[in-house]
Amino acid sequence: DVKVTQSSRYLVKRTGEKVFLECVQDMDHENMFWYRQDPGLGLRLIYFSYDVKMKEKGDIPEGYSVSREKKERFSLILESASTNQTSMYLCASSFYRGGNIQYFGAGTRLSVL
């Protein structure tokens, strides 16, 4: 089974802190994604990556950056956390020859105080 692991299920940070959310997948997938999910707004794509060291902005990249130094790991960075970044963050990966079916991690619920 494909496994996508997010480093934390719950995280509490202070305003202004630099926050790292880590995601690791074990299926050698080319594509990896970071979403945030807020009530009533569905899933919004923050960043995605097609390959190592490649990144593309999604719909809401402001206030975030990403890093993909190894194929299996995709990190989301909040440079200076703000209260409006309190949300559920979901990581996903996909294999392009598999119809681009996305496999999701369990999510990280981040609270910024």
Add this chain to the structure above:
Amino acid sequence: SQQGEEDPQALSIQEGENATMNCSYKTSINNLQWYRQNSGRGLVHLILIRSNEREKHSGRLRVTLDTSKKSSSLLITASRAADTASYFCATDRGSTLGRLYFGRGTQLTVWP
């Protein structure tokens, strides 16, 4: 931006009844997918239907696709309390690069 738009936003039924959720989209697609999300968890892929397919079955799930109307439906037959979850449709907008565009989802509640 959202691609799929599911309706209804919320659906409440009794165990044993069938649940039907709909999804509309606006662009051409290669395939359409349905996902399920239990409360507070990640999404899980349920089924993929290609643009040249009209209907697909998987267990108690039946998905239809009408590309002329740019719409899809997900039918869950003989619903169980364990089917309580949010259901999302997702399309690729005709791209093969991997990005999916999700709707806002239908919250299904199945009462025992």
